Amino acid sequence: HPLIDDYLLLLYVFPLSLILLKDLSVTIFFMSEAIEIYKANNHEEASSCLSNLIATNIMESKSNDFSIGLSGGSTPKLAYSMMLNDISDFSNITLWTIDDRWVPLTDENSNQKMINSNFSQTNSKILAIKYSGDNPHEDAELYSQSLKENITTFDSGVIGLGDDGHIASLFPNTAGLEETDNLFIANEVNIISKWRITSTFKLLSNISNLYLLVTGENKKDILSKALNGSDLPVNKLLKMRENTVIITDLDV
Numbered sequence: 001h002p003l004i005d006d007y008l009l010l011l012y013v014f015p016l017s018l019i020l021l022k023d024l025s026v027t028i029f030f031m032s033e034a035i036e037i038y039k040a041n042n043h044e045e046a047s048s049c050l051s052n053l054i055a056t057n058i059m060e061s062k063s064n065d066f067s068i069g070l071s072g073g074s075t076p077k078l079a080y081s082m083m084l085n086d087i088s089d090f091s092n093i094t095l096w097t098i099d100d101r102w103v104p105l106t107d108e109n110s111n112q113k114m115i116n117s118n119f120s121q122t123n124s125k126i127l128a129i130k131y132s133g134d135n136p137h138e139d140a141e142l143y144s145q146s147l148k149e150n151i152t153t154f155d156s157g158v159i160g161l162g163d164d165g166h167i168a169s170l171f172p173n174t175a176g177l178e179e180t181d182n183l184f185i186a187n188e189v190n191i192i193s194k195w196r197i198t199s200t201f202k203l204l205s206n207i208s209n210l211y212l213l214v215t216g217e218n219k220k221d222i223l224s225k226a227l228n229g230s231d232l233p234v235n236k237l238l239k240m241r242e243n244t245v246i247i248t249d250l251d252v
Helices: 006-014 013-024 045-062 076-088 111-119 138-151 217-227 233-240
Strands: 025-029 033-038 066-068 093-097 099-100 126-129 156-159 183-192 192-197 209-214 246-250
Touching: 033 045, 033 066, 045 066, 045 156, 045 209, 045 246, 076 111, 093 111, 099 111, 099 209, 126 138, 138 183, 138 192, 217 233, 217 246
Parallel strands: 033 246, 066 093, 066 156, 093 126, 156 209, 209 246
Antiparallel strands: 025 033, 099 192, 183 192
């Protein structure tokens, strides 16, 4: 599809994004039938774009329950703070964690700690990854079971893109790339922590609205590789999904 840059045409083609389009000067276009890109001018604009899109998903949902998968790291922090204002009611929302380092909740590297600090003030249900300190595989299995018991549909999810092309904690050349059965697994990565508890391709490919937030000049090369069909974990996921939304402040 050609670049769509006419405001009225945007409103016609994407009627569900009215809130977003009123507030932001973003451009929406397709790289393919499976990849939709929102181009923002900076990280703040990209974060607001993400927050508005998720708020729109919630308003358009016909279900009484809505689930959002959240990633850790510094990139989505601003979007999470914006979601507190853009989402008027968290009472029917379940928040779950895309991946985490296998570390205690008190550890500064804990994604769960960051997510809790942002959303514990809401009345959402937070499904936290538990750290037993005994066995990462058992902890992953317990979290898989928790998701099955509490979530019927995976409505929205937020992931980032690592400099090496990893998504969630599915790093290149790790065993987790081959997992096909479970929703969550323990994956040995030996980066900051030996083990990660992570969503699998099976789970990530079944999130209805998956948002890939990629901002900052340091991500320019890896995003270019991802969009040009490299053999990276992110590309494996993109090929598995019917549609993925990329939100970026980079020229693509």
